[in-house]
Amino acid sequence: MRSKKKAKQSNLNLVLFFFAFILFLIIGSFTVKSILYVKDSKFDGTNNFIVAFVDKNSESVVAFSPINNSISILKVDQKIDKNNLSKTLQIPIDAVVKIDQDVTDKNVGSVLLKSSFPLEVSVEGMNKLDCLRLFLFAKGVGLGSIYQRELTKNINDAQKSTLLSLSFTDPAIYRENQSIQIVNAANIYGLGAKLANLITNIGGTVILISTGEVGEDSKIVYYGKKTYTIDKLSQFLGIPAQSTNSKGVADVIITIGKKKVNNLSF
Numbered sequence: 001m002r003s004k005k006k007a008k009q010s011n012l013n014l015v016l017f018f019f020a021f022i023l024f025l026i027i028g029s030f031t032v033k034s035i036l037y038v039k040d041s042k043f044d045g046t047n048n049f050i051v052a053f054v055d056k057n058s059e060s061v062v063a064f065s066p067i068n069n070s071i072s073i074l075k076v077d078q079k080i081d082k083n084n085l086s087k088t089l090q091i092p093i094d095a096v097v098k099i100d101q102d103v104t105d106k107n108v109g110s111v112l113l114k115s116s117f118p119l120e121v122s123v124e125g126m127n128k129l130d131c132l133r134l135f136l137f138a139k140g141v142g143l144g145s146i147y148q149r150e151l152t153k154n155i156n157d158a159q160k161s162t163l164l165s166l167s168f169t170d171p172a173i174y175r176e177n178q179s180i181q182i183v184n185a186a187n188i189y190g191l192g193a194k195l196a197n198l199i200t201n202i203g204g205t206v207i208l209i210s211t212g213e214v215g216e217d218s219k220i221v222y223y224g225k226k227t228y229t230i231d232k233l234s235q236f237l238g239i240p241a242q243s244t245n246s247k248g249v250a251d252v253i254i255t256i257g258k259k260k261v262n263n264l265s266f
Contacts (some may be wrong), residue, residue, distance in 0.1 A: 018243065033111060042094060043130045047228065048170040048202075051126075052085050052096045053063035053103045053111065060103040064134055067137045067171040071138060071147040073103060075153045076077065086265050089151075091168050092236040095125030105146040110137040165199040173227045174203035181228075183212040184260045195256065198266045204229065205230040207250055218260040222252045 043049045046066055063072040076089070086093045097115050101107070109125035115123055116131035123131060149167055151160065175251075180199060186218045192209040199206050220241040222259050230252060234241040239260070 018170060026106065041129050042126045044132070045132050045133060047136070047232075048168075050073070050091065050168060051134070052093050053097060053099050054085075055099050055101065058102055059085065061085065061091070061093065061167075062103060062108060063168050064137060065171060066137065068145075070147065071105075071108065071141050071265070072167040073105060073108065073148045074163070075102070075150045077150055077169065081114045082137055084148075085199075089164065089201075090194065090266060091201050092232070092265070093125075093190075095123065095130070097124075097131075105143055105148055108146070109135055111255070112138060138186055161197070161251040165203070168201055169203035169233070171203070171230065172204050176227050176229045177205055178227060178229050178252055179205055179250040180209045181210065181248065181253045182206060183210050183253060183255040185212040185215045185218075186256050186261050188261060191256055191264075195254065195266055202232075204233075207252065214253060215255075215257045216259045217255075218254050218257040221255075223247045229264040238263065238264065239263070 012229045043064070048067070051062050051064070053062060053235050055074055058072075059076040061074045061076065063074075065071070085091075085096075087158060097111075099111060099113065099115075103111055112131050112135035116128045147167070149161060157164070182192040182195050182199075192211070196206040196209050216239075218239045219238070220230065220234050221244050222241060223244055223246070226241065226243065230241050233239075233254065237254070237260075239254070
């Protein structure tokens, strides 16, 4: 009788242990995935983050600025390549959200909230946690700090440049005010000027554009400490940054080589 009870108890303990082990694996797997999901999040809640909202008929590019606690919405009233907004507008776009409505100062939060749910809309360049974090940030920005502008068809280059700078200047890059030199080593006319326009549009200071000896490799070389400006440009361009002990004409020297030509994002 006792042996039967012991056998029953032993079997029960074994079943409980099995279920506890399965529960442990589920919780462990969920925890690891959650940590990786948070780690993959792109919006840090501190620095500028630019999102393009694209539908069949229109595009709006939105800059979220935690430093200024503001949002800038630029509606693009032009026929442009939706797949190459960064190249067309010459600004670094962090993420793209495909939607079915226009984005305005009144609905930007709700669009982001909808984007945070699985299967609702297509999101590229950020995850659903980023959408939720951007939604929470947008909820804390008053209507008086949400700026709406429009890029129309009949605007000239000078007006376009002013409009882009007003909308997408990164306060951290502007405050660091690092001098930047661009070296075109790819043997492509106008390449340096395009990159200079992009850097200027986000508040950077380009002091020199030059043509260097044609080479394969691209690089970012900086003097002094590594800054947010360097990290931002390195990440966007996909070019590693390296320090130097020799001070050049600029704090940062960006060299664009031939290998990078087919993968340019500006």
